Amino acid sequence: xxxxxxTVGVAAGGEERDVAAIGRALMAAGVTxxxxxxxEDDEAAVAEALxxxxxxxxxxxxxxxxxxxxxxxxxARLAGVRLVLNERMLAAxxxxxxxxxxxxxxxxxxxxxxxxxxxxxxxxDTDPAWMLEASDRVVxxxxxxxxxxxxxxxxxxxxxASRSTPGHVVLMRTLRTAGVALGDVEERLADxxxxxxxxxxxxxxxxxxxxxxxxxxxxxxVARGPGAAESLERVEPQIAEALGDDCxxxxxxxxxxxxxxxxxxxxxxxxxxxxxxxxxxxxxxxxVPGSSAYFERxxxxxxxxxxxxxxxxxxxxxxxHGAVSAPCAEAMVRGICAASGNPVGxxxxxxxxxxxxxxxKPVGTVFIGVGVAEDVEARRFQxxxxxxxxxxxxxxxxxxxxxxxxxxWSPESPSVQA
Amino acid sequence: xxxxxxTVGVAAGGEERDVAAIGRALMAAGVTxxxxxxxEDDEAAVAEALxxxxxxxxxxxxxxxxxxxxxxxxxARLAGVRLVLNERMLAAxxxxxxxxxxxxxxxxxxxxxxxxxxxxxxxxDTDPAWMLEASDRVVxxxxxxxxxxxxxxxxxxxxxASRSTPGHVVLMRTLRTAGVALGDVEERLADxxxxxxxxxxxxxxxxxxxxxxxxxxxxxxVARGPGAAESLERVEPQIAEALGDDCxxxxxxxxxxxxxxxxxxxxxxxxxxxxxxxxxxxxxxxxVPGSSAYFERxxxxxxxxxxxxxxxxxxxxxxxHGAVSAPCAEAMVRGICAASGNPVGxxxxxxxxxxxxxxxKPVGTVFIGVGVAEDVEARRFQxxxxxxxxxxxxxxxxxxxxxxxxxxWSPESPSVQA
Numbered sequence: 001x002x003x004x005x006x007t008v009g010v011a012a013g014g015e016e017r018d019v020a021a022i023g024r025a026l027m028a029a030g031v032t033x034x035x036x037x038x039x040e041d042d043e044a045a046v047a048e049a050l051x052x053x054x055x056x057x058x059x060x061x062x063x064x065x066x067x068x069x070x071x072x073x074x075x076a077r078l079a080g081v082r083l084v085l086n087e088r089m090l091a092a093x094x095x096x097x098x099x100x101x102x103x104x105x106x107x108x109x110x111x112x113x114x115x116x117x118x119x120x121x122x123x124x125d126t127d128p129a130w131m132l133e134a135s136d137r138v139v140x141x142x143x144x145x146x147x148x149x150x151x152x153x154x155x156x157x158x159x160x161a162s163r164s165t166p167g168h169v170v171l172m173r174t175l176r177t178a179g180v181a182l183g184d185v186e187e188r189l190a191d192x193x194x195x196x197x198x199x200x201x202x203x204x205x206x207x208x209x210x211x212x213x214x215x216x217x218x219x220x221x222v223a224r225g226p227g228a229a230e231s232l233e234r235v236e237p238q239i240a241e242a243l244g245d246d247c248x249x250x251x252x253x254x255x256x257x258x259x260x261x262x263x264x265x266x267x268x269x270x271x272x273x274x275x276x277x278x279x280x281x282x283x284x285x286x287x288v289p290g291s292s293a294y295f296e297r298x299x300x301x302x303x304x305x306x307x308x309x310x311x312x313x314x315x316x317x318x319x320x321h322g323a324v325s326a327p328c329a330e331a332m333v334r335g336i337c338a339a340s341g342n343p344v345g346x347x348x349x350x351x352x353x354x355x356x357x358x359x360x361k362p363v364g365t366v367f368i369g370v371g372v373a374e375d376v377e378a379r380r381f382q383x384x385x386x387x388x389x390x391x392x393x394x395x396x397x398x399x400x401x402x403x404x405x406x407x408x409w410s411p412e413s414p415s416v417q418a
Numbered sequence: 419x420x421x422x423x424x425t426v427g428v429a430a431g432g433e434e435r436d437v438a439a440i441g442r443a444l445m446a447a448g449v450t451x452x453x454x455x456x457x458e459d460d461e462a463a464v465a466e467a468l469x470x471x472x473x474x475x476x477x478x479x480x481x482x483x484x485x486x487x488x489x490x491x492x493x494a495r496l497a498g499v500r501l502v503l504n505e506r507m508l509a510a511x512x513x514x515x516x517x518x519x520x521x522x523x524x525x526x527x528x529x530x531x532x533x534x535x536x537x538x539x540x541x542x543d544t545d546p547a548w549m550l551e552a553s554d555r556v557v558x559x560x561x562x563x564x565x566x567x568x569x570x571x572x573x574x575x576x577x578x579a580s581r582s583t584p585g586h587v588v589l590m591r592t593l594r595t596a597g598v599a600l601g602d603v604e605e606r607l608a609d610x611x612x613x614x615x616x617x618x619x620x621x622x623x624x625x626x627x628x629x630x631x632x633x634x635x636x637x638x639x640v641a642r643g644p645g646a647a648e649s650l651e652r653v654e655p656q657i658a659e660a661l662g663d664d665c666x667x668x669x670x671x672x673x674x675x676x677x678x679x680x681x682x683x684x685x686x687x688x689x690x691x692x693x694x695x696x697x698x699x700x701x702x703x704x705x706v707p708g709s710s711a712y713f714e715r716x717x718x719x720x721x722x723x724x725x726x727x728x729x730x731x732x733x734x735x736x737x738x739h740g741a742v743s744a745p746c747a748e749a750m751v752r753g754i755c756a757a758s759g760n761p762v763g764x765x766x767x768x769x770x771x772x773x774x775x776x777x778x779k780p781v782g783t784v785f786i787g788v789g790v791a792e793d794v795e796a797r798r799f800q801x802x803x804x805x806x807x808x809x810x811x812x813x814x815x816x817x818x819x820x821x822x823x824x825x826x827w828s829p830e831s832p833s834v835q836a
Binding site: 037049272274277278279280281282283284285286287289290291292295296297298299300301302303305306309310339340352353354355387388391 | 455690692695696697698699700701702703704705707708709710713714715716717718719720721723724727728757758770771772773774805806809
């Protein structure tokens with residue numbers, strides 16, 4: 001293996017999400033990420049992870065000061081040096097608290113105890129990171145809640161570049177799909193998978209983009225070596241063509257962001273009516289900054305009474321078909337559009353379990369309704385998994401149905417009056 | 419170190435959540451978990467993680483069939499054996515598909531290729547797990563989506579017990595707090611932390627129970643050795659007393675479950691009105707199985723129009739104080755209780771950012787209103803972090819305010835008419 005290899009890990013209940021973010025940022029900066037790890041708040045475990053790590057190990061210390069202590073001691077032990085008061089670190093910490101008009105807390109002095117030879121890396125709004133070079137290895141310690149992107153750009157990437165073999169390039173592209181199962185994507189790309197040994201330059205893998213790969217599946221294209229950019233340019237369009245409409249975006253673009261973009265481009269606003277998803281659909285849509293421009297309101301209609309009060313679902317439908325039915329999902333869409341005045345409506349009703357299933361409608365039966373400018377349709381799904389997973393899959397399929405409908409929709413449709 | 423030590427990991431984008439669940443189950447079964455790891459879908463990385471692991475390594479293979487291949491090859495290489503068709507595994511897979519009236523897919527035959535000497539572990543409803551003992555180490559491979567609890571109970575725990583040193587006991591208790599910052603919990607328990615070296619028997623650590631430890635902080639008490647049960651019995655009540663009302667539950671009990679229990683005990687039903695949290699509050703409440711018994715409805719009132727339409731928030735309040743204000747939060751609580759007829763209401767309105775802040779109400783300004791039987795109060799909070807984190811903190815504080823209010827509330831209050 002050529003070039004620098006980095007292991008990224010987290011100690012003491014820190015977030016796997018951060019580890020993944022650092023991994024992606026490093027890949028984007030052309031650095032090979034050899035592995036990830038997560039260890040408990042225990043000095044021996046941290047020391048072992050550091051010893052097992054690659055030439056460069058990046059570790060995020062959990063937010064507890066005890067966790068920071070554990071990491072500091074483990075790094076000092078690995079390097080065979082003592083913990084000493086780092087004056088630059090102390091000054092930076094004092095300055096940071098002074099600017100917030102707060103006294104230096106007791107723990108802050110402990111934060112300035114670093115292994116001899118450590119170098120603090122400063123960041124405007126967070127506790128400083130620090131690094132230690134010791135013989136054949138480098139350890140970088142990031143505080144939890146760090147401005148990770150900033151630290152990578154200002155400190156870590158330039159540092160690694162200064163030590164990297166010139167010409168060693170790794171490029172990664174992620175093509176994101178929604179609405180298809182992982183196995184189906186694998187089958188469609190069978191010719192591309194596992195071929196890395198033939199060419200040596202480009203690897204295609206299919207990875208779950210969500211818990212269990214539940215209808216959010218990503219295709220990773222990694223190109224290495226001096227011809228990486230050309231390889232990527234050649235392979236990506238072919239993979240994209242094989243994925244077709246199932247591919248909704250690339251790299252960091254989320255399904256929720258794509259829906260936001262489609263709504264803005266078409267000048268449409270959206271409201272939702274959720275039963276079994278209990279708010280997850282609204283939560284996902286409003287994770288996007290600026291979503292208030294197109295997400296206007298939602299109702300969580302857990303009871304039948306709420307479905308009647310807030311959406312005007314006719315009692316006859318509830319009696320004849322039940323709340324978990326296509327007619328109810330359609331009535332929910334029409335109801336939320338009529339009540340809110342928004343042209344786009346999305347509705348979910350189903351049985352998330354573990355109770356409430358029947359032979360005709362077992363746990364995991366979910367009806368999703370989507371309407372754009374009075375063109376309303378509903379589909380039945382049968383999901384499997386636990387309550388949490390069924391809720392997630394329901395929102396994923398609802399968002400994907402909406403995405404596809406919006407992509408097909410054009411403002412010529414006569415029924416929309418902006 | 420005495421007794422068996424286990425490393426738990428995940429390959430190829432599997433879920434860190436599963437790794438944590440296995441770790442907890444093993445701890446509960448008295449097994450020391452030395453570390454956790456997560457590696458990409460790459461044979462060399464998996465092999466490295468296995469080699470670095472403890473005497474027993476448990477690995478969850480990602481859902482992709484390529485991921486399973488990678489793990490099978492890496493384990494075979496580590497043990498120095500070949501992959502052979504395992505007849506028992508093949509028969510079990512065929513049976514599994516037969517019962518679902520589905521033909522054996524092509525990939526399934528590949529699933530039966532196991533390292534020579536591997537032993538399948540069967541489970542009623544999922545693909546089989548398997549294990550391989552090779553000289554000084556044991557590797558256990560779990561399929562993604564496995565019935566992890568079942569496999570641990572039926573296979574893994576008995577197997578480990580059969581090889582474990584008698585008398586080696588590890589007990590863990592988690593005391594969960596809400597509404598307090600991690601540093602505050604650490605300060606309050608300062609006398610207990612880092613004292614493991616004194617007694618050797620009991621360790622107390624403070625860990626974030628949520629991303630960043632944002633007002634969901636857990637205290638872990640780990641007791642080891644023959645006197646573990648007595649140590650735990652002695653220490654736990656002292657820690658619990660130091661935590662007081664901030665401790666809402668133990669071990670796996672979530673804040674949402676505690677709220678559900680309090681509402682059921684008091685015969686109360688709940689509805690929510692969310693602005694900046696966009697559905698996350700309802701989503702969290704409805705993660706609890708059976709929550710439809712007390713969670714009746716919710717409204718996501720992103721726009722001012724929705725606040726007026728669905729909650730009757732007076733335009734005068736919106737004009738005089740703005741939507742992000744204590745009067746608006748109180749009006750939202752009264753509005754949702756009146757509209758739904760539920761005696762308990764919870765409302766959140768704030769600025770999740772990154773845009774929309776002002777000098778008087780910067781990003782992170784959030785008002786939470788809670789009402790039980792017409793006793794309504796609202797509080798202002800100033801959170802920090804990104805949009806996602808502010809949404810999470812808002813729901814956490816809202817749930818915790820409700821929990822404390824319900825704990826204080828008694829049905830003698832004259833204003834509730836069941």
